[in-house]
Amino acid sequence: AGFPYPVLFLITVQQENGLYVHGLADTARWLSAFDTTQCGLLVNDVWKTILEYHQEDTTLPANPDVKQTMPGFMVTEVSDVGISVVLTMDYSSSMGDSISVAENAAIDFVRQMGVNDRCAVVKFRKMPEVFQDFTSDTTLLIQAIRRKFTEHDGTGLYSAILQSITQCLNESNRKAVIVYTDGQNNSGGASIDDVIKYANKNNVAVFTIGLMNANKDVLRKIANETGGLFSYAPNAEDLKSIYFDIYNIVTAYYVLAYTSPDPVFNGTWRTIDLTIDYNGMIGRGIGNYLAPYTPPDVSVSKKIVTDSISVLNSDTLHFGTPGDTVSYEIYVTNHGPTKAYNVKVVDIPPDSLFPIDFETLPDTVIQDSVVWQISKIEVGETVRIGYYSLLDTLKFSRVVALTNKVSAECAPDTFLINNTDSATVYFVPLLPPDVSITKQAIGDSLVVSHGDSTWYVSPGDTIVCKVLLKNSGEMDAHNITLTDILPSGVTLTHFSGSSFSQNGDTLSWTVSKLIGHGGEMEFNYSCRVDTLVPPWDVPLANTITVQCSEDTIPGNNSAQDTVWIAGVYPPAPKVRVSPSVIVPGDTVSIEVITPVSVKNWDIKIFFEDGSSVDTYGDEFIQTTPLAPLVWTRIVPPFEDTWMRTNGKEEKVRVVFQTVDFWDIVQSDTAYFLVRSSDEFLLDENVFRIASDDVLGMRFKLSSNRAARIVIYDIAGGFVKEIVNGQFKAGWNFTTWNGRNKNDQLVGSGIYVAILTSGNFKKARKFILVR
Known part of the structure; x- marks a missing residue:
């Protein structure tokens, strides 16, 4: 039937003289161990030992004694053959x-x-x-x-x-x-x-x-x-x-x-060590034979591992997206019956898969082929080869099956049906970039009303702006431009997160790349609010836009946020007068001050009788701008302080009015009191009269009313009525020229001047010397 049984070994037995020895078996039939040879001896006694071992490794098989391990050997003698x-x-x-x-x-x-x-x-x-x-x-x-x-x-x-x-x-x-x-x-x-x-x-x-x-x-x-x-x-x-x-x-x-103790068809050289006993003469012979060779059956299989799988009709489908890592495992198995030497494993990845890491380093990488050389695989042994590939990020825009083929080449292997295998990963293209922008402007105070939050800031304070750029797509976004239009009334003071350019109120900056799958970048900048702002609440609406040619979803490419300037009315202007209490005829100093610059200003003075003066200081007002926070005295001082009623005192109202650059009209009021008493005075007690001399008489009334001055001599005789009429409150002045009612000069003597005004009556005695 063939190896491992029977192994047929041809043996020549000679005597020392070279003559062939006959009769150690039978020429007509096969003899077993306990049959008798033609020379009358038992076969088992003649054929003493039969040993078989490997020529390359004498330890194989473990027990080389054929008669013990594989009993049933047979022997025959052949003669007269060609x-x-x-x-x-x-x-x-x-x-x-x-x-x-x-x-x-x-x-x-x-x-x-x-x-x-x-x-x-x-x-x-x-x-x-x-x-x-x-x-x-x-x-x-x-x-x-x-x-x-x-x-x-x-x-x-x-x-x-x-x-x-x-x-x-x-x-x-x-x-x-x-x-x-x-x-x-x-x-x-x-x-x-x-x-x-x-x-x-x-x-x-x-x-x-x-x-x-x-x-x-x-x-x-x-x-x-x-x-x-x-x-x-x-x-x-x-x-x-x-x-x-x-x-x-x-x-x-x-x-x-006989039957070989090592039945493996491995093509190895076997050595036969034979000992024969012929009538006490021991002979030993050694020969060799080459065991038949059955080539090894080498198979290869490939396994793929991805993060995403799907089961369809009991088949597991593997999916990957651009940038994913695909794990491959190659299993090379020797099914025997002999060892496999110099096994060449060739893996051909598809175009869009790039090997990036190897658990088992390849011997060569040639263009699209990765090659491993396995020097030896024992019977029943499986060699594992693992490596990782990266899916191309910009290969296809549709689902594509990427098949990876592997083959195992072993020269003696003739059973080739299991020498190749393949594994497929389905390329799922990434969604395009989806670039969005959000913005938050933060002031110094937050007001929440009906669930809405509003930030407020005061003039001169700082607004902090936070811009968040995000890519919700799966593909990376490139060459992104952000444009932010600052509201009027603010000045950029700080910017972080990128280099930028500014043209007027427009900020611009670019981002070369933003990774997909939620990649984010944050930018922060600060603006100072101007101090010259309207005194009412003003919204500072800030709009930012983002542009990316790869973005296919424009609905989220702009954002706006608003901070309100809390309107602050400037303090009212101030006016002050000095002195605050005067008598009729005195002058009053008027000073004004404003906390802010104003476009125009004016002074109006109101009296108790309802009259007013609105032209006071007009020339000065028109030529004098008011410096903020500096007191300004109006020139000249106010002189028209005569009383306008019959009362004994009057309260005069001074109104200072300003119009600022926001057309806000503000005013302030100050008061001074005109208070008068009754008095009668002569300029001289001794009137030394010459031809043109007059005697001055001064009388002060506590109110506007009628007054009469009459001069009498010491005897009580009527000399002359000097005045008789209506007079203003305060000091009034008249004179007497030393003549009587007939316009004749009077002589030297003692005279009396009597002032009569309402309930006030006053006499002043004087000496006239001529």
């Missing part, structure tokens, strides 16, 4: 006259061949040459032996044996090479190991004959390790008998059939 022999003849110059002796020995060998025997002739010097291929025609063989050979000198022994073995390849008989030489190999590139392996591989026994100075050790090694026999011939004349002995050995032999 043989195929190559006569390999050394024609180097050192042979000299021995060549003709060797040729005659070879001719005698040919002449005694049987009808089923076949022979070939190979001659060699430096190189071998086939003089006659296999034939049973002795005439052709003899002619070939006698034909001259004049090739370049040298001894190409190994090449000649290899050539002779090649001649045997198509022969069906038992095959043997008989080679003689008187020297040693010195030509050709072959080695002794090449010879032994080639002979054993093709079941060709090599019989070697050493003539004279031949290298006996080399020849003996070749013979012993190929199932042949080494013979030494001191002289060429010995060749004839050696040829005949070899012929007898080759044509009769034993066949040993």
Whole structure:
């Protein structure tokens, strides 16, 4: 049936004199261990030990004793069978006259061949040459032996044996090479190991004959390790008998059939170590055979791992988006029956998958192929190869199946159906960028009303603006431009988060890249609110926009936020008067001050009788701007302080009115009191009158009313009425020229001037001297 049973081993048993030993089995049948041989001995006693072990590793198998591990061996004897022999003849110059002796020995060998025997002739010097291929025609063989050979000198022994073995390849008989030489190999590139392996591989026994100075050790090694026999011939004349002995050995032999203790078809060389006991004579022989080789069955499989999977009809589908990492696992298994050597694993990723990290470093990476070389895989062993690939971020705009193919190449493997595999990941394109902008402006106070929050800020304070740029798409956004239009009335004081440009009230800055999947960038800046702002609540609406050519959702590309300036009315202007209490006719100093700049201003004075003065200081007012927070005195002081009623005192109202740049009208009021008493005074007590002199008389009234002044002499005589009429409150003045009612000069003397006004009556005595 074949290996591992039976292993058929051809054995030749010789005595020390070289004669073949018959009867150790039976020529008519197979004998088992407890059968009796033709020589009357038990087979088990004759065939003492049968050991088999590996030539490369003698520890295999664990127990090499065939009779113990695999009982049931059998043996038979074969005789008178046809043989195929190559006569390999050394024609180097050192042979000299021995060549003709060797040729005659070879001719005698040919002449005694049987009808089923076949022979070939190979001659060699430096190189071998086939003089006659296999034939049973002795005439052709003899002619070939006698034909001259004049090739370049040298001894190409190994090449000649290899050539002779090649001649045997198509022969069906038992095959043997008989080679003689008187020297040693010195030509050709072959080695002794090449010879032994080639002979054993093709079941060709090599019989070697050493003539004279031949290298006996080399020849003996070749013979012993190929199932042949080494013979030494001191002289060429010995060749004839050696040829005949070899012929007898080759044509009769034993066949040993047994079961190998190592049944693996691994193509390894096995060594048979055999011991025979024949009538107390112990013989030992060692031979080799090459176990049949069944190539390994190497398979490859591939596994893919992604974050996203789907099950459809019991199949698991793997999905990936641009930028994802895909994990691959390759499993290479040797299913036997022999070890696998030099296994080449080739993985071909698709265009849009880029290997980025390897658990097992590849041997080569060539364009789109990644290659691993596995030197050896034991039977039943699985080698794992892992690596990671990156999905291209800008490859497709649709779902695409990306198939990754892997193959395992092993030269002896002939079962190729499981040498390839593939894994597919479905490329799911990323959603385009979705760039959005939000903005928050923060003042110094927050007001919440009906769930709405409103920030307020005072003039001169700072507004803090926070801008958040976000990409909610899956793809990165590039070349983003942000434009923020500042409201009027603010000044930029600080900006962070990017470099920027400013053109008037417009801020602009750019972002080169914003990653997808929620990538964010924050920008912060501050603005100072102007101090010159209206005194009412003013909204500062701030609008920002973002532009990106890759963005397909424009609805969220702008944002607005509002901070209100809390309107603050400026303090009212102030007016003050000095003194605050006067008598009629006194002057009043008026001063004004304003906290802010004003466009125009005016002073109005109101009296108790309802009259007023609105022209006071107009020239000064029109030519004098008011500096804020500086007191300004109006020039000239107010002089029209006469009383307007009959009361004893009057309260005068001074109104200071301003109009600022927001057209806000404000005013302030100050008061002064005009208070008068009744009094009568003469300028002189002694009136020394000349021609033009007059006596001055001053009288003060506490109110506006009638007054009468009359002059009498000391005797009480009426002299003259000086005044009689209505007068203003306050001081009034009149004179007397020293004449009577008839306009005559009066004489020197003592006179009395009497003032009568309402309930007030006052007399003043004076002396007139003329």
